[in-house]
Amino acid sequence: MDRRTFIDTIAGGLLAAPFCANAQQPSKIYRVGVLVPTSAVVNAANLNAFREGLQDHGYVEGRNLIIDYRSADGQDERFPDLATELVRLKVDVIMTQGTPAVSAAMKATPLIPIVMASGEPLNTGVVSELARPGANVTGLSSQIAETSGKRLQLLKEAAPGIHRIAAMLDMGNPASVVQWQAMERDSRSMGLELQLQDVRKSENLAPEFEAAVKQRADAIVVGRSMQNDARRIAELSVQRRLPSMFPTRDFVDAGGLMAYGANNPAQYRRAAAYVDKILKGAKPGDLPIEQPTKFELVINLKTARALGLTIPQALLLRADEVIQ
Numbered sequence: 218m219d220r221r222t223f224i225d226t227i228a229g230g231l232l233a234a235p236f237c238a239n240a241q242q243p244s245k246i247y248r249v250g251v252l253v254p255t256s257a258v259v260n261a262a263n264l265n266a267f268r269e270g271l272q273d274h275g276y277v278e279g280r281n282l283i284i285d286y287r288s289a290d291g292q293d294e295r296f297p298d299l300a301t302e303l304v305r306l307k308v309d310v311i312m313t314q315g316t317p318a319v320s321a322a323m324k325a326t327p328l329i330p331i332v333m334a335s336g337e338p339l340n341t342g343v344v345s346e347l348a349r350p351g352a353n354v355t356g357l358s359s360q361i362a363e364t365s366g367k368r369l370q371l372l373k374e375a376a377p378g379i380h381r382i383a384a385m386l387d388m389g390n391p392a393s394v395v396q397w398q399a400m401e402r403d404s405r406s407m408g409l410e411l412q413l414q415d416v417r418k419s420e421n422l423a424p425e426f427e428a429a430v431k432q433r434a435d436a437i438v439v440g441r442s443m444q445n446d447a448r449r450i451a452e453l454s455v456q457r458r459l460p461s462m463f464p465t466r467d468f469v470d471a472g473g474l475m476a477y478g479a480n481n482p483a484q485y486r487r488a489a490a491y492v493d494k495i496l497k498g499a500k501p502g503d504l505p506i507e508q509p510t511k512f513e514l515v516i517n518l519k520t521a522r523a524l525g526l527t528i529p530q531a532l533l534l535r536a537d538e539v540i541q
Contacts, residue, residue: 244281247496250303250329251286252296252322253314255444259467260288260314266482267312267334270489276496289318291419291445293390296321304329310492312356315442316341316392319354327353330501334488335359335441335481337392338506347506355504356491357484361441361464362395364512366403368477371514372436372462373407374532375475375521379436379460381410383429385450386440388415393440400438419446426453436460439468441478447471455523466515469540474520479509513537 251267253260264286268278276282285306287299300321303311311329313319316336320343323331333356336343344350347358373379384400386393397413404411412432414425429437437454441464451472454461463469464478487507495501517540521528533539 246281246283247276247310248283248285248306248308249492250306250308250311251284251313252289252300252303252311252318253287254289254291254293254318254442255314256288256290257286259445262467263314263334263481263485267485267489270486271492274489274493276493291443293317293387293442297324300325310495312488312492315390316343317390317442319343319356320391323352323354329353330355330495332356332488332491332495332501333358333506334485335479337362337395340395341391344506347508349503350506351502353501355495355501355506356488357507357509359441359464359479359484360509361392361478362399364464364478365396365399365438366407368438368462368464369400369403369407369409371475371477371532372438372460373409375516375528376436376460376526379409381412381433381435383412383414383425383432383434383437383459384440385414385416385425385429385437385443387417387442388413389417390440390442393442396440416443419449422446422449422453426457426459429459430457434459436462438462439464439473441465444468447473451520455520458524460524460526461520466513466538469515469517469520472517472520474517474524474526476513476515478512480511480513483511484509515540 289295296317304326311322312332313322314334319333319336331354338344414429416425437459447468448471461474463473463476465481466476469476514536515538516536
């Protein structure tokens with residue numbers, strides 16, 4: 218090697234060294250806590266949409282992202298401990314589903330940003346306004362209370378003979394209280410009678426169905442918080458010959474008759490965009506809480522046949538999906 222070659226080689230190495238060092242520095246790894254009422258298996262479609270939304274913004278598990286998933290498995294009383302656990306893990310953001318989850322997260326930390334994938338933030342103690350939620354919370358509303366009247370209307374169209382409807386709600390959930398108030402108001406204008414069946418535990422389901430039948434209920438509407446018992450509710454409604462209406466399609470996938478409400482995977486995917494904004498420095502309290510932009514009507518014809526119910530063709534044509 219001549220002198221010129223030797224000098225060029227050394228110089229090239231010195232110039233390349235800083236570049237290589239920078240290239241090998243790992244990117245920041247973000248931790249996102251997920252606090253929801255259902256297991257990852259039950260919640261798979263929503264969780265996949267959340268992951269895909271994060272990937273759209275450059276976050277990939279195993280490379281620059283860790284997702285710490287915590288499920289209350291249908292037991293809302295577990296949320297405070299699970300929220301505290303996520304705080305101890307020092308997650309960068311907590312993403313929640315449902316009002317009990319976001320309430321528990323807010324009590325566990327005033328500092329870690331919280332993004333709702335769904336919930337009833339107004340009139341439940343979460344925020345006082347949607348435009349500027351303040352504190353450390355933002356995200357998306359599910360509008361379940363606001364769409365209660367639409368569900369009653371669709372149920373009456375599917376089964377025109379119904380008059381008395383049992384509302385199966387967990388009244389320990391602040392969102393259910395708001396939903397019940399909206400349903401009471403809307404039912405009066407439709408000439409429907411409502412009866413409340415307060416279901417707070419899975420073991421209360423069968424007795425509450427029996428009570429609904431004894432009070433001559435013609436159909437049931439079910440709250441979002443009962444997702445863990447979706448299959449059992451579907452079975453009981455068919456056994457008791459009660460047409461059923463739900464706020465999300467996962468109940469219909471489990472055998473329920475009908476669902477109308479916000480598209481949950483779309484909500485989760487949009488929540489990922491909120492997480493990205495916060496990780497890039499946005500303050501959650503400055504980000505307006507969004508209303509759902511995608512709603513869906515899903516009907517299970519197999520369940521309709523089991524109930525001996527003929528769904529009007531006009532209603533089937535309006536459905537986003539009909540499960541055969």
